[in-house]
Amino acid sequence: MRADLEQEYVEYVTSRLPALRRIACHLTGDAHRGDDLVQTAVTRLYVGWRRAREADNVDAYARTVLVRVFLDEKRRLWSRVRLVDTPPEPAPAPTGDAVEDRELLHAALAQVPPRQRAVLVLRFLHDRPVDEVAATQGCTAGTVKSQTSHGLASLRRLLGTGAYAITGEGK
Numbered sequence: 001m002r003a004d005l006e007q008e009y010v011e012y013v014t015s016r017l018p019a020l021r022r023i024a025c026h027l028t029g030d031a032h033r034g035d036d037l038v039q040t041a042v043t044r045l046y047v048g049w050r051r052a053r054e055a056d057n058v059d060a061y062a063r064t065v066l067v068r069v070f071l072d073e074k075r076r077l078w079s080r081v082r083l084v085d086t087p088p089e090p091a092p093a094p095t096g097d098a099v100e101d102r103e104l105l106h107a108a109l110a111q112v113p114p115r116q117r118a119v120l121v122l123r124f125l126h127d128r129p130v131d132e133v134a135a136t137q138g139c140t141a142g143t144v145k146s147q148t149s150h151g152l153a154s155l156r157r158l159l160g161t162g163a164y165a166i167t168g169e170g171k
Contacts, residue, residue, distance in 0.1 A: 001049065009049045012058065013042050019059075020066055026121040027070045029110040037073070041066040063128070064136040067118050071137075074114040108158040116151030119144055 001009070020041065024034035044065050045052055055061040109117055115137065122128040122136065123144075134144045 001046075005049060005053070008053065009046055012053075013045070016059065016062060017042075020062065023063065023066055023121065023126055024070070026106075026109070026125050027067070027118060029106050037066065037070055040073075041069045044069065060132055060135065063122070067122070067136050068138075070118060071114055104159065105155075108155050111158055112151050112154045116147050116154065119147040120151045120155070123148055 017038070020038050021031075021034060024037040024041075025031050026034075028034045028037055041062070045062055048065075052058060052061050052065075109120065112120065118137065119133055122133045123130070128136075130141045130144050130148075134141045137144065
């Protein structure tokens with residue numbers, strides 16, 4: 001890659017890395033796995049940087065790469081292999097209802113199927129519109145809407161019937 005393109009890539013990735021890491025952590029439910037996901041995604045982005053920089057929306061292109069890497073990994077059998085029976089204890093977090101709610105939501109989100117999880121993360125945690133999520137996942141807007149509906153139903157079931165506040169409904 002030419003030096004000017006490489007510099008452009010480095011500047012882009014450096015500026016967007018925090019946002020990509022947040023999405024990846026929401027998708028995987030784990031900061032370490034999220035970092036691995038981002039590493040794979042930015043590597044693919046580097047390989048295809050000439051094409052990526054020509055996209056109408058480079059941020060949407062990068063999110064698409066990230067979500068597709070996540071979905072690809074979830075399809076592989078090795079993604080179900082655990083090296084240890086229980087994960088290491090996370091660092092203690094500040095206490096409070098908001099923290100407990102966030103932990104409950106992340107635990108429930110981890111139990112939702114990967115495509116539904118990707119839709120929910122992009123739509124509600126990262127406020128992306130339906131059309132953009134559809135383009136990211138390579139499907140129709142109707143599929144995104146049905147995946148959203150099924151994913152929210154799963155979350156409500158996992159969190160209990162009073163969890164309608166997930167989408168702001170019922171308030």
